[in-house]
Amino acid sequence: MSKALLYLLFTTYATATVGYLVHLVWRRAIIARMSLALIAAGVLLQTGLLGHRWWLAGYLPVTNLFATLFFFSWALALIYLYFELRYRIRATGLFVMLLNLILLGGALPRDTSVSALIPALDTPLFSLHIIFSFIGYAFFAMAFSIGVLYLCQTRMKSEMLPDLPTLRRINEEAIFLGFGLFTLCMIAGSIWAHIAWGHWFSWNIKSVWSVLVWMFYAGMCHAKFIRRWQGGVYAWLSIAGFGVVLFTYLGIGLLLESNHPLE
Amino acid sequence: MAYLDQQSKSLWQRLWNFGCSLKLAIALASAATILIMGGSLVMHFNPAIFASMEQETMSRWLPQAWAQAPKLVFWVPLSGLCVLLFAINTLCCLIDWLCKIKARWRKTGEYLIHAGFILLVIAYIWGNISGFRSGPHRIFPGERIAIPEMPGYALQLDEFTPRVEPSGRPLDMINRVSLWKNQEPVAKALVRINHPLIYDGLVILPTSFGQELQGFRFHMPSRGLVDLMAGSRLPISPEITLEVRRLLPDARQNSQGRVMQVGSRLNNPAMQLSLSGPTGQLWEGWYFLRSPLPKALKEAGVFLRPIEPINKTFSLLTINRDPGDKVALAGSIFISIGVIFAFFSFYRKRAQGDRPEV
Numbered sequence: 001m002s003k004a005l006l007y008l009l010f011t012t013y014a015t016a017t018v019g020y021l022v023h024l025v026w027r028r029a030i031i032a033r034m035s036l037a038l039i040a041a042g043v044l045l046q047t048g049l050l051g052h053r054w055w056l057a058g059y060l061p062v063t064n065l066f067a068t069l070f071f072f073s074w075a076l077a078l079i080y081l082y083f084e085l086r087y088r089i090r091a092t093g094l095f096v097m098l099l100n101l102i103l104l105g106g107a108l109p110r111d112t113s114v115s116a117l118i119p120a121l122d123t124p125l126f127s128l129h130i131i132f133s134f135i136g137y138a139f140f141a142m143a144f145s146i147g148v149l150y151l152c153q154t155r156m157k158s159e160m161l162p163d164l165p166t167l168r169r170i171n172e173e174a175i176f177l178g179f180g181l182f183t184l185c186m187i188a189g190s191i192w193a194h195i196a197w198g199h200w201f202s203w204n205i206k207s208v209w210s211v212l213v214w215m216f217y218a219g220m221c222h223a224k225f226i227r228r229w230q231g232g233v234y235a236w237l238s239i240a241g242f243g244v245v246l247f248t249y250l251g252i253g254l255l256l257e258s259n260h261p262l263e
Numbered sequence: 264m265a266y267l268d269q270q271s272k273s274l275w276q277r278l279w280n281f282g283c284s285l286k287l288a289i290a291l292a293s294a295a296t297i298l299i300m301g302g303s304l305v306m307h308f309n310p311a312i313f314a315s316m317e318q319e320t321m322s323r324w325l326p327q328a329w330a331q332a333p334k335l336v337f338w339v340p341l342s343g344l345c346v347l348l349f350a351i352n353t354l355c356c357l358i359d360w361l362c363k364i365k366a367r368w369r370k371t372g373e374y375l376i377h378a379g380f381i382l383l384v385i386a387y388i389w390g391n392i393s394g395f396r397s398g399p400h401r402i403f404p405g406e407r408i409a410i411p412e413m414p415g416y417a418l419q420l421d422e423f424t425p426r427v428e429p430s431g432r433p434l435d436m437i438n439r440v441s442l443w444k445n446q447e448p449v450a451k452a453l454v455r456i457n458h459p460l461i462y463d464g465l466v467i468l469p470t471s472f473g474q475e476l477q478g479f480r481f482h483m484p485s486r487g488l489v490d491l492m493a494g495s496r497l498p499i500s501p502e503i504t505l506e507v508r509r510l511l512p513d514a515r516q517n518s519q520g521r522v523m524q525v526g527s528r529l530n531n532p533a534m535q536l537s538l539s540g541p542t543g544q545l546w547e548g549w550y551f552l553r554s555p556l557p558k559a560l561k562e563a564g565v566f567l568r569p570i571e572p573i574n575k576t577f578s579l580l581t582i583n584r585d586p587g588d589k590v591a592l593a594g595s596i597f598i599s600i601g602v603i604f605a606f607f608s609f610y611r612k613r614a615q616g617d618r619p620e621v
């Protein structure tokens with residue numbers, strides 16, 4: 001993948017983020033609209049780059065940290081577009097896109113080359129496992145951003161941000177959709193583990209933490225029914241949940257040297 | 264009497280409500296989550312205890328790990344108990360819903376997800392109590408080994424072809440295997456990475472492969488190339504025969520002159536040879552292939568120059584049995600369909616304001 005295109009993508013998202021910031025200060029709708037257009041253009045470019053890498057490699061390239069960060073960032077931008085078009089959450093984009101810039105920024109200095117697929121990963125179950133996992137993670141990242149905004153909004157009561165009930169709805173929806181997709185990721189992963197290692201659940205640290213992520217968000221699908229937890233507690237839980245996601249995705253690989261193929 | 268009846272009924276009702284309680288579910292799930300979070304770190308920093316966890320079923324691993332370090336292992340049964348109670352809690356919830364099923368068709372997704380989770384817990388317990396994990400087993404092509412955990416069953420490796428890149432990186436391991444039951448073949452398959460043989464809960468998969476030293480190729484001035492392996496007999500003259508007794512890939516001689524095997528990799532190979540004549544054994548001794556030929560051999564006119572080792576490739580196959588795998592698959596299918604249903608019903612329920620509040 002050309003680094004120039006990668007930097008162009010980063011600049012597009014960065015400009016959109018700055019646009020949202022300007023919109024927040026000057027309150028010009030046109031700037032917000034331009035930011036949205038930039039994000040849409042960025043998503044198109046990123047989809048093209050991802051498709052091109054897929055075509056070049058002959059498999060969905062999500063086998064190293066560059067590729068997973070890139071895919072994660074793409075999924076988050078896409079999900080932001082979905083929520084923006086559905087709920088018109090404008091200034092919320094500032095925070096989501098900041099998170100996206102961190103993901104993409106983490107990918108920028110890394111090696112972009114695609115290597116040959118190792119035989120153990122050469123199965124559609126692996127691709128499904130990864131696609132569902134990172135789209136699920138992206139929904140959890142969205143929920144995290146909304147959770148933080150919910151807490152800000154409780155204090156700021158800003159007109160530029162969606163009202164609390166809308167933020168709550170979006171948060172619950174992001175958690176629910178993320179949980180559903182992450183469930184499918186776990187199922188594809190278990191079937192793959194069964195045919196690759198002969199047991200569908202492995203007691204290795206990465207698998208154990210993936211189950212923890214799943215249990216946590218299953219819990220969150222229910223926590224919204226508890227009247228006293230709706231709103232603030234739920235927002236804090238979304239933030240904590242994303243901490244568990246980050247530890248599972250990055251922390252284990254960086255801090256604990258696990259042998260999972262994706263770190 | 265009526266008062267007592269009512270009291271026991273309400274006690275039963277309260278117990279049932281407690282079993283169905285969402286708060287209990289959250290408490291149990293949180294307890295399991297915290298225990299497993301801490302436990303996973305204990306696991307990571309104590310590989311001596313936990314490394315074998317993946318190679319064994321829980322019912323075999325837990326007692327031995329407990330005997331070694333109960334303080335490091337206690338979280339495993341405790342979190343297991345929480346998950347079990349959580350599954351019972353889910354079951355109560357599900358039964359409670361099913362009793363009021365009439366108005367609840369739009370909750371099919373949730374029913375399936377909850378039922379699927381219960382099936383997964385049952386499958387895990389069943390598989391880990393009555394299943395086994397064995398191997399990796401070293402099998403040479405043409406060899407048949409019994410599966411001791413399943414009397415009457417045997418696994419035969421009919422053919423083995425490792426696929427290796429020119430750089431030496433292993434690409435795949437292609438095993439043509441057959442499974443035998445009471446001397447009858449019951450299943451045949453081409454087993455390779457991500458393509459196991461699955462039969463009656465058994466999963467047979469390739470783990471790795473290796474080579475075992477079978478013999479050595481030598482050059483003899485009078486005859487050219489000769490292959491010698493354990494058991495080979497080579498006539499040297501009409502009277503004298505050379506016999507290979509043993510071959511060790513890595514051997515060492517101790518101070519008393521005894522030769523011992525040090526390892527199984529080719530390093531310091533040694534052959535135990537004997538010379539016999541019409542009157543019986545003339546000489547017996549060890550020939551370390553990296554050292555000069557023993558004098559007795561030279562005197563008998565045996566001049567051997569080692570050229571290359573002769574190896575035989577073996578496959579390493581793992582044999583696992585998980586009788587709960589079909590239940591787990593059913594659970595996964597339930598959950599997957601449930602999730603797809605729930606994706607749609609979520610929006611419908613939300614539009615209608617249909618959700619429980621506690």
Ligand code: HEM
Binds near residue numbers: 176218282285356617
């Ligand atoms: C790991 C186990 C469980 C999983 C994966 C799970 C998953 C789910 C999901 C995805 C939903 C749909 C949420 C929504 O519509 O937004 C749900 C709803 C629900 N679950 Fe669970 N659940 C589990 C265990 C339990 C347990 C133990 C209970 C009861 C104590 C329970 C009670 C409920 C209730 C009451 C609902 C609401 C259904 C409705 O809309 O009326 N769940 N669950």
